Amino acid sequence: MPERSSRRITWIWLLLLAATCGTWAVTSAAYWSGYHQLLAPLLFSIACVKARIILLDFIELRTSPRWLRLTGESWLAFVCLGMIVMERF
C-alpha cells in the first residue's frame, strides 16, 4: 500500500515531467512522419492521465471519501471521452 511521503511526491512530479516531455516528443515525431491524424486521442488521453494523477495525488482525492474520488474521476473520464469524440466529428 503506498504511503504519503516526500519521496513519493517527487516521483510523481518526475513522472508528470516525463509524460509531458514524452507527449511533446511523440507529437513532433508524428507530425514529421505524417501520422498526426491519429494523435488527438493520444494527446487527450495522456493529458487526462496526468490530470488524474494531479487529482488523486496532489489534490489528494486518493485519501478522500470514495464518493468524491468517484465524482472526480468520472468527470475526468467524461471530459476525455468528450474531447476525443468532438475532435473526431
Place this chain on the structure above:
Amino acid sequence: MSIQWENAMTTTPQSKNKALTATTQLPVEPGMLIFIAGDLLLFSVFFFNFLYNRSADPELYRRGASELSEALGLANTLLLLSSSWLVALAMHALRIGEQRRAIGATLGGAFVGVMFITIKFIEYGSKISTGFTASTNDFFMFYFMFTGIHLIHVIAGIGLLIYSAMMMRSPEIIKGPINFHAVAASFWHLVDLLWVILFPLIYLLR
C-alpha cells in the same frame, strides 16, 4: 457516515509516512471543493466549445496553433508542474511539523508561478507584435481568452500561496495555517490541472 473536513493535524506531529487509503476526511474545506468543481465544469465547457468551433474550420485552428511557440508552452507546463510539486512538498512538511521547509517550498512554488507569468507575457507580447490579437480570428480569440482566464487564476493562486507562507510563520503549528494551505494548495493544483489539458488542446493539436 459523518464527513470531516478539518485536517487531522493536531499540535502533535504526524508520522512522516501516512498510508494512502480512502478516509472520511475531505482534502480541503467544502467551500473550496465546490469552487474547484465549478471551475472544472466551466473549463470543461471551454474545452468542448473550442473543439466544437474547431470542427467547423480545422485548418484555421491548425494554422493558428502553428503560430504558437510549442517550446514556450512546454516550458510553462514544466514550470507549473514543478511549482505544484513544491506546494505538495510544503503540505507534507506542514503535516510533519517542518515549518521552515514548508515556508520555503511554498514561496518556491510561488516564485516558479511568477516565472510562468513572465513567460506568458513574453508570449503574448510576441504574438501581439506580429499582429495576432484576440480579434484576428476565432482560434486566437480562444487562445487569448482561455489562457488569459487561466492567467488570472495563476495570479490569484500566487497571492494565496504567499499569504499561506505568511500564516506559516506562526511560532507553532496550528490548524489554521494547515487548513489555509490546503485551500491555497488545492487551488494551485487546480490551476496546474487546467493547464495540463489546455496545453495540448491549444498548442499541440494540429
